[in-house]
Amino acid sequence: MQSYDLVIIGGGPAGLAAAVSARDNGIESILIIERDHELGGILNQCIHNGFGLHTFKEELTGPEYAQRFIDQVKERNIEYKLNTMVMDISDKKVVTAMNRTDGMFEIQAKAVILAMGCRERSRGALNIPGYRPAGIFSAGTAQRLVNIEGYMPGKKVVILGSGDIGLIMARRMTLEGAEVKVVAELMPYSGGLKRNIVQCLDDFGIPLKLSHTVVDIEGKERVEGITIAEVGPDMKPIPGTEEHYECDTLLLSCGLLPENELSKTAGVSLSPITSGPVVNDSLETSVEGIFACGNVLHVHDLVDFVSEEAKNAGINAAKYIKEGKKVAEKEIKINPTGGVRYTVPVSIRPKEMDDSVTVRFRVGQVFKNSYVAMYYGDTQVLKRKKQIMAPGEMEQVIIKKEELNNYPDISEITVKIEAE
Amino acid sequence: MYDVIIVGGGVTGSAIARELSKYSAKIALIEREVDLCEGTSKANSAIVHAGFDAKPGSLKAKMNVEGNRMMDDLARDLEFPFKRNGSLVVCTKDQDASLLENLKKQGEENGVPDLQILDRDELIKMEPNLADDVVKALYAPTGAIVCPFHLTYALAENAAENGVEFFLDTEVKEIKKDGDTYKVVTDKETYEAKAVVNAAGVYADDLNNMVSNKKIEIIARRGQYMLLDKTAGGHVSHTIFQLPSKMGKGVLVTPTVHGNLLVGPTAEDIDNKEGVNTTGAGLGSLAPTSSLSVKDVPYRQVITSFAGLRAHDTEGDFIIGEAEDAPNFFNAAGIESPGLSSAPAIGVYVAKMVSEKLSLSEKSDFKATRKGILNPADLSIEERNKLIKENPAYGQIICRCESISEGEILDAIHRPLGAKTLDGVKRRTRAGMGRCQAGFCSPRVMEILERELSLSMFDVRKSGDDSKIVFGYNKKIS
Numbered sequence: 001m002q003s004y005d006l007v008i009i010g011g012g013p014a015g016l017a018a019a020v021s022a023r024d025n026g027i028e029s030i031l032i033i034e035r036d037h038e039l040g041g042i043l044n045q046c047i048h049n050g051f052g053l054h055t056f057k058e059e060l061t062g063p064e065y066a067q068r069f070i071d072q073v074k075e076r077n078i079e080y081k082l083n084t085m086v087m088d089i090s091d092k093k094v095v096t097a098m099n100r101t102d103g104m105f106e107i108q109a110k111a112v113i114l115a116m117g118c119r120e121r122s123r124g125a126l127n128i129p130g131y132r133p134a135g136i137f138s139a140g141t142a143q144r145l146v147n148i149e150g151y152m153p154g155k156k157v158v159i160l161g162s163g164d165i166g167l168i169m170a171r172r173m174t175l176e177g178a179e180v181k182v183v184a185e186l187m188p189y190s191g192g193l194k195r196n197i198v199q200c201l202d203d204f205g206i207p208l209k210l211s212h213t214v215v216d217i218e219g220k221e222r223v224e225g226i227t228i229a230e231v232g233p234d235m236k237p238i239p240g241t242e243e244h245y246e247c248d249t250l251l252l253s254c255g256l257l258p259e260n261e262l263s264k265t266a267g268v269s270l271s272p273i274t275s276g277p278v279v280n281d282s283l284e285t286s287v288e289g290i291f292a293c294g295n296v297l298h299v300h301d302l303v304d305f306v307s308e309e310a311k312n313a314g315i316n317a318a319k320y321i322k323e324g325k326k327v328a329e330k331e332i333k334i335n336p337t338g339g340v341r342y343t344v345p346v347s348i349r350p351k352e353m354d355d356s357v358t359v360r361f362r363v364g365q366v367f368k369n370s371y372v373a374m375y376y377g378d379t380q381v382l383k384r385k386k387q388i389m390a391p392g393e394m395e396q397v398i399i400k401k402e403e404l405n406n407y408p409d410i411s412e413i414t415v416k417i418e419a420e
Numbered sequence: 421m422y423d424v425i426i427v428g429g430g431v432t433g434s435a436i437a438r439e440l441s442k443y444s445a446k447i448a449l450i451e452r453e454v455d456l457c458e459g460t461s462k463a464n465s466a467i468v469h470a471g472f473d474a475k476p477g478s479l480k481a482k483m484n485v486e487g488n489r490m491m492d493d494l495a496r497d498l499e500f501p502f503k504r505n506g507s508l509v510v511c512t513k514d515q516d517a518s519l520l521e522n523l524k525k526q527g528e529e530n531g532v533p534d535l536q537i538l539d540r541d542e543l544i545k546m547e548p549n550l551a552d553d554v555v556k557a558l559y560a561p562t563g564a565i566v567c568p569f570h571l572t573y574a575l576a577e578n579a580a581e582n583g584v585e586f587f588l589d590t591e592v593k594e595i596k597k598d599g600d601t602y603k604v605v606t607d608k609e610t611y612e613a614k615a616v617v618n619a620a621g622v623y624a625d626d627l628n629n630m631v632s633n634k635k636i637e638i639i640a641r642r643g644q645y646m647l648l649d650k651t652a653g654g655h656v657s658h659t660i661f662q663l664p665s666k667m668g669k670g671v672l673v674t675p676t677v678h679g680n681l682l683v684g685p686t687a688e689d690i691d692n693k694e695g696v697n698t699t700g701a702g703l704g705s706l707a708p709t710s711s712l713s714v715k716d717v718p719y720r721q722v723i724t725s726f727a728g729l730r731a732h733d734t735e736g737d738f739i740i741g742e743a744e745d746a747p748n749f750f751n752a753a754g755i756e757s758p759g760l761s762s763a764p765a766i767g768v769y770v771a772k773m774v775s776e777k778l779s780l781s782e783k784s785d786f787k788a789t790r791k792g793i794l795n796p797a798d799l800s801i802e803e804r805n806k807l808i809k810e811n812p813a814y815g816q817i818i819c820r821c822e823s824i825s826e827g828e829i830l831d832a833i834h835r836p837l838g839a840k841t842l843d844g845v846k847r848r849t850r851a852g853m854g855r856c857q858a859g860f861c862s863p864r865v866m867e868i869l870e871r872e873l874s875l876s877m878f879d880v881r882k883s884g885d886d887s888k889i890v891f892g893y894n895k896k897i898s
Contacts, residue, residue, distance in 0.1 A: 085817035100812035103805035122857035124724030131697045134882035151890035221886035
């Protein structure tokens with residue numbers, strides 16, 4: 001059996017940044033396994049700009065952003081395998097993978113970084129009633145067809161869900177000659193970034209209907225029409241509010257799901273809220289030596305934050321490979337409450353942690369003129385005013401080691417939203 | 421001139437075609453869709469009933485029990501997925517347990533072996549997720565699950581290999597008696613045959629009524645289903661039926677032969693014979709109804725929902741046999757549940773009638789076996805690596821959710837009566853049938869279809885002629 005110090009599953013933005021940082025922290029033997037025919041992951045089809053403002057202080061397209069990291073990987077001569085599918089990861093960190101030339105093979109890794117990304121919620125998972133014709137695409141599938149293959153999957157389009165890919169695709173389809181009739185969003189607020197609503201819908205006069213959903217799909221072979229209806233506070237359609245749109249295409253942008261089927265084969269514990277692995281401040285999962293970063297851990301809004309998180313995963317995996325497992329003296333749980341749905345990480349090791357750890361979270365509803373509050377035990381250590389917070393925008397707080405160690409006896413850190 | 425023309429390429433027509441291909445005869449099968457298994461056969465409960473439901477003496481009872489009995493040998497010879505997982509009809513504390521006794525007696529009269537009535541203590545060991553109110557159940561160990569697509573394709577491919585000609589994408593418009601023969605007028609050509617077999621599903625009444633004054637009426641009875649992720653597939657291991665109650669006939673909860681969990685069907689008589697749409701009300705009824713027999717079904721893991729139409733005859737039994745006033749016109753009509761279970765037996769029964777009527781003789785060179793689509797997941801690593809070395813396409817995963825390789829997709833496209841569409845590939849290989857529902861693999865399967873069938877990308881379709889997937893190059897749609 002071949003062996004590597006570090007095997008990284010996925011050659012998208014998370015996997016690339018993790019590989020670079022692990023190498024820069026002294027790990028020579030690294031293998032990135034990528035299922036697609038090129039590195040870069042989903043960024044390759046995100047040809048719009050707006051990437052890299054945090055990381056590179058400039059505005060790049062997705063492929064440009066990916067290329068920066070691909071170049072870094074190549075400069076460092078980090079090994080990677082393309083067109084290779086990982087079939088299984090054992091809890092002993094044996095990775096089973098397959099491709100055309102090597103066949104099916106096993107690799108023993110000292111550490112593994114999970115960086116498989118996420119997938120889109122499908123029509124079936126949404127239980128949208130109606131026929132099952134051609135012309136129903138997840139927004140990302142349509143994005144691949146248009147931006148990579150150069151084919152238009154529709155002429156008259158209705159979009160369900162205001163996730164960022166859906167908003168981006170509303171603009172994209174319009175620019176390529178299609179007519180986007182409406183974007184319907186089940187929730188009373190958008191699931192995407194504010195800037196995308198302005199730049200992708202408002203600038204093109206595409207209406208966004210909040211609290212609306214698709215209640216019927218017509219057309220036996222190809223979509224012929226879509227009926228949407230307003231939903232009440234119970235999220236159920238209100239009879240009498242139906243509106244019919246003649247169209248040939250329905251795009252779905254109704255949420256992303258971390259893709260953790262492989263993580264499960266290794267026995268990694270998953271959070272029921274994020275659907276990603278439960279990790280501590282080192283981004284280590286419940287299985288020793290298996291780390292996670294990027295959208296497989298929790299769905300991010302900005303790739304810059306993925307890169308930052310992946311860098312940390314690389315550093316911590318390198319430390320684990322060099323120093324082995326050190327049992328934490330103490331682990332403090334982070335308790336998300338008062339409108340905070342979850343945090344990543346879920347716990348902090350006050351002795352072993354880095355000097356500062358970024359804790360990312362999402363809120364469960366829209367908050368206006370509220371405060372992000374953090375408590376070490378019962379003591380409030382942060383109260384930061386935010387004019388607006390929405391589930392579509394990830395928030396963060398920073399825990400400083402020096403500060404935390406002033407509270408040696410606490411058993412819990414609380415992150416919550418407060419009105420006043 | 422054909423000896424026999426079969427109209428309808430569902431499981432019934434395919435089973436009849438395969439049985440008739442044992443005889444020296446010129447046989448054709450005409451199907452209006454571009455692929456086989458496009459109607460009732462593709463959207464049903466995917467189970468092989470034990471055979472206790474139908475009234476003793478009925479064709480449904482006879483065909484069901486015989487079809488069930490034939491399945492093991494057939495699955496071995498034709499290599500389609502089939503599993504005897506056993507079935508339970510459960511009775512809750514508010515229901516009349518004597519109904520189970522009646523069912524058992526009826527089943528025994530029909531010839532169903534090994535029926536037993538079990539108490540809750542035994543049941544809960546077999547199925548820990550049975551609803552708390554379940555007190556007794558009728559256990560039928562011969563109940564089974566099957567892949568309805570592969571059953572149909574297997575029968576049809578084997579028939580094709582034994583000489584049956586298939587005309588797909590060909591719709592029968594009219595059938596006329598002309599002297600001793602029938603003229604079968606289609607949207608393409610007119611074919612002539614000595615005998616016609618009507619296996620046209622929900623349209624079998626139209627066909628019969630073209631040549632016979634003994635009119636029949638087929639009603640489309642819609643059934644809606646939800647399919648759950650494989651992670652939910654172990655929620656039950658047997659097929660769980662409900663006793664009919666004042667809530668209706670009830671729904672079943674069953675594992676599928678591929679390891680998913682299936683819940684359904686509703687039962688609604690509808691006017692539209694193309695009405696395979698699901699409805700909010702129909703899908704919404706499944707969770708409360710299923711909870712009467714099985715608790716905690718993880719509905720958050722639904723990956724798709726679908727509807728199928730059962731061809732319900734108003735008289736209630738299968739209509740199989742020669743039409744009284746139309747010699748050599750044979751019906752296999754009203755084949756609703758247990759149609760899938762009965763198909764192999766219906767094939768034998770109809771083929772016998774037709775061959776006797778036309779005095780056909782059995783061939784000596786009938787090939788009884790068919791090679792299924794190779795599933796590399798069944799191989800050891802060594803065998804798999806040997807396969808990949810011989811054909812590297814087996815090393816390239818296309819559908820990540822179901823781990824389907826390019827090799828399997830090529831096999832599905834290039835075999836007899838192979839796949840020509842995305843749905844055709846999906847039903848033969850499961851590429852696109854997993855939890856992402858083809859989000860990732862459909863552009864790649866489209867490329868493979870384009871390349872292998874020398875199609876333009878603009879002619880790659882999901883299923884029928886009007887189901888194009890892309891309309892033009894960027895900026896060039898009008």
